[in-house]
Amino acid sequence: MAKTLMVQGTTSDAGKSVMVAGLCRILKRRGLSVAPFKPQNMALNSAVTANGGEIGRAQAVQARACGLPPHTDMNPVLLKPNSDTGAQVIIHGKALTNMEASAYHDYKKVAMDAVLTSHRRLGEHYDWIIVEGAGSPAEINLRANDIANMGFAEAVDCPVILIADIDRGGVFAHLVGTLSLLSPSEQQRVCGFLINRFRGDIALLQSGLDWLEDHTTKPVLGVIPYLHDLHLEAEDAITTSQHRDQAQIRVVVPVLSRISNHTDFDVLRMHPQVDLRFIGKGQVIPPCELVILPGSKSVCRDLDFLRDNGWDTQLQRHLRYGGKVLGICGGFQMLGRAVHDPLGIEGPTGSRDGLGLLEMETTLAEDKILRQVTGHCVAHLHPDYSGKGALAGYEIHAGRSDGPALSRPFATLRHHDASQEFSDGAISEDGQIVGTYVHGVFDQEATRNAMLQWAGISVVSTLDYEALIEANLDRLADAIEQAMDIDALLASV
Known part of the structure; x- marks a missing residue:
């Protein structure tokens, strides 16, 4: 079976999707067979697989990072909100029904079977599975029957990297607070922290990193720099408008x-x-x-x-x-x-x-x-x-x-x-x-x-969009490799 490593975030948009894509590209460049996986996704940006299934858009991008066509096993449960309290439930690429949030909470026991089935199938074909969590693992009201974060990690017994976005502010509170809200076994499962989107002189951050490691006894695996103008398709957030004064x-x-x-x-x-x-x-x-x-x-x-x-x-x-x-x-x-x-x-x-x-x-x-x-x-x-x-x-x-x-x-x-x-x-x-x-x-x-x-x-400029995406995936992978000891990380899984 494949080795499984999971990336969970302290908040939504902490950088989970991007980190998984970058790790997938790194492993692919090292000649390892790797597949992305997200047990449960909630998004309105989706992709269609070759066999006519529907998965989250982020998993299609991550599949590209692996050099693979997207497959429904990469995102076995997809929720597409159609109201403030309900969503369309898509299992293994096919829409089953519309469901209110309260009903889905009970349905998660059934959905977990689909999640574990897909993970098992991927594990039969790849050396590595890099898993993306959803939102935060510390949402107290969602922890019962969880299939998206620690519930999945516990079920398959995989280590977890916890990532936080320093650009939001309060990064140490995010990491320490999230860790403290996990159960003892879940805390032990966290193998280290990643700090994402850092700008400035890292020497000024070092005292905080030292405190974090002393306080939690968890290592800081890396500090990922803010990558200006990095372009990868977003999972849900609307990317900022691009204003060009010289545009035609x-x-x-x-x-x-x-x-x-x-x-x-x-x-x-x-x-x-x-x-x-x-x-x-x-x-x-x-x-x-x-x-x-x-x-x-x-x-x-x-x-x-x-x-x-x-x-x-x-x-x-x-x-x-x-x-x-x-x-x-x-x-x-x-x-x-x-x-x-x-x-x-x-x-x-x-x-x-x-x-x-x-x-x-x-x-x-x-x-x-x-x-x-x-x-x-x-x-x-x-x-x-x-x-x-x-x-x-x-x-x-x-x-x-x-x-x-x-x-x-x-x-x-x-x-x-x-x-x-x-x-x-x-x-x-x-x-x-x-x-x-x-x-x-x-x-x-x-x-x-x-x-x-x-x-x-009148005359349209050439834009090689496919080459641009590939260049951005490689740029992301380069930045992660420079910020982390990838060999040590892989050896620890």
Whole structure:
């Protein structure tokens, strides 16, 4: 069986996902077979595996660090919130049901079986499994039947690294407080601390490190520096907007209340010719060339949210002034005349009027479409476009759309293991509005360039996004190796 090492954090966003990705890349570079694992994830950014399953986006990034395709065993339990108190429960890549938090608390005993089954299967194929915890292991109200942190570590008997973010402030309180709230056996399981995102002269931190080790009798395994401009896809947090005064176009993304898969826009955030701006509740859509309506885990509720913020009338004004609008997945559904949810898939049963910008309607069905796709963009985006731009991405949606607008498709696609082609999305007759179900629509250079030209850039600069991701993974691994004694860590597991 594989050796298992777990990274837990004192808080959410302490750096668990990034640390696991970095350790995975380090082990891969040393010629070891390694796989990532997260027992339970709660996130609205997800990825589709080759076998049509759904896992957290962070585990797909970590799989890439290992040189592996993502697999459902890497994240056996995924919770996708669809209200303040409930979530869709996804086990081994497939959505089972919607569940309130109180009901899920009792269901965790069943979910643990799925977790241990996936861990066992991975252990039969890899030398190492690097595990990411969820949130904090010291959440007292969540410790009963825990499957995400120490409950899992105790079940498989693995050591735990505890990581804290010094950039938040209070790093010593975070580490000591978290450790003190663990049971004696869990405290013994913690093999050491990591301090993340440190800036400045480490000599000024040394007295604190010495005190921490003396007080807890646990070693500080390393102090990871703050890595400026490190780009890896986020698990859930919206990455800061990228303002560029010299950009040729401004792109605005309204942050819906249940926004999902906002990693679609990471490549635009990195593009030198794009000024990407997220706007939130109460903000006005500013003058721009392109507005993108993102995916949503609850389209009907987010249509209400959109109208409550006045974004529907602001979109109409944007179009009157010649601006472009793109809808992706849930955002595409919003562009139609209506969205129907007769089974209560994403919330209460019922229907909502759409924005009426495309002649189509969408009905949510019980079976979710999950598939990786390839193909090419066929929409006539601008006069010089040949209609052969390569396109690759994935679909995650319960909606089925129908109507005259679909007779002018955005793309022709095929499932990754099928030869039969099918149409996707729509483009309006005047060419101002585009909709697609494909997440990752900007990732392939040919289609990205065509869409940026459609939005207003005459000559698009080259951006090798794939090489950028690989370079960032290697940069992360280099920084961790410089800050830690990896050989000693591996020998201790």
